Amino acid sequence: MSSIENISGVSSAELLKQKSKIEGNGGEDFADTLKSAINEVNELQEKGDKAVGDIATGQVKDLHQAALAIGKAETSMKLMLEIRNKALNAYKELGRTQL
Amino acid sequence: MSNFLSSFDISGYGLSAQRVRVNTISQNIANAQTTRTEEGGPYRRKEVVFKAINFNEQFNQAVEGMTDSAQYQDPLNEGEFGKKVNPAIMSVIVDKISRDDREPKLKFDPAHPDADANGYVAYPNINPVIEMADLVEATRSYQANVAAFESSKNMANSAISLLQ
């Protein structure tokens, strides 16, 4: 019969060691992801704006390309807003934890 | 002054004018064999003459304030170099219904009650083929005006949909 190991308590020192192992993989942290996402949404908004300007000045080559650009701008903006709402809700939920 | 709804007025005037033209042509065709009229003599062919009118002067002044007018380059040398686009937007009315005063056709028929001293009867100078061709063209113009009206209505509806 193999020996039954003791269940040792979780020590915070071990947890800290694990956290640095995860970060050491070279992954981005949350702030960078957020910034790149916002930049992408901003670019799509600007492209949509330019498409509207092109329709107004009559320089649009394909009407469907302009419509797609505007649709992408709308969808990406709404997606980002929903994600922001979820993040804020999660943050508030965390703040409500009873200690 | 309602500037936006004036696009319906333009097509409306056009429809009325074309309708008068169709009525006149039908009158000509119906009276192609009429040898006696109240004013004496055979029926005289009637023709409508259109005129372009400036029916909304305030609107045209507003448009003139917004735009520059290019001079007419007269590519075919019709003698109108330098004419400017003023007024910009005009509609059409029937200026007059003129009577065709050409000589009537004379046919030899002494037995006819309207024969003159020499036995000739004066028939109206109406060629049904020409009248039918005119009728087809008038109908086509009428339909084009209807299409313009529909297009204006479509644009107005889509502008209203911005509010919803």
Next chain:
Amino acid sequence: MSIEISASHHLAAKALDYRAIRQDMISSNIANADTPYYRPRDIRFEDALANESAKIQNQGSLKLQMAQTDSAHLPLADESSSSRAKTFFRDGHMARNDGNSVDLDVETTEMSKNSIMFNALIGAMKKNSDIFKSVIDSSSKVS
């Protein structure tokens, strides 16, 4: 401080104005298709709006500006950099017997194109204001 829905909103609004005027001009061409001595008219506003949009988007003019090296030199009266639309006679073929030179097929084609672009502009403006509204409304969903 003025609240702007988007940079191109003002441009699209002006384009809608011009397209409505152009619709009227084409309707009046069609209504006058049988009037003696009538020439069809049209309005060209794309250049004026392109100049305005270049100013808005800070792209600079699309043409190389003539440099005025001395104040005594006369400045170039540049037609193409004005921001006013141009009305002109759309003509080029012989007038018919009654002096009228309206081509009904050309007119109906231009009218269809104009109304398609008008509807496209209205749709684009609607989408822009939808995006703006959703940004405002989204904060109400944060509990």
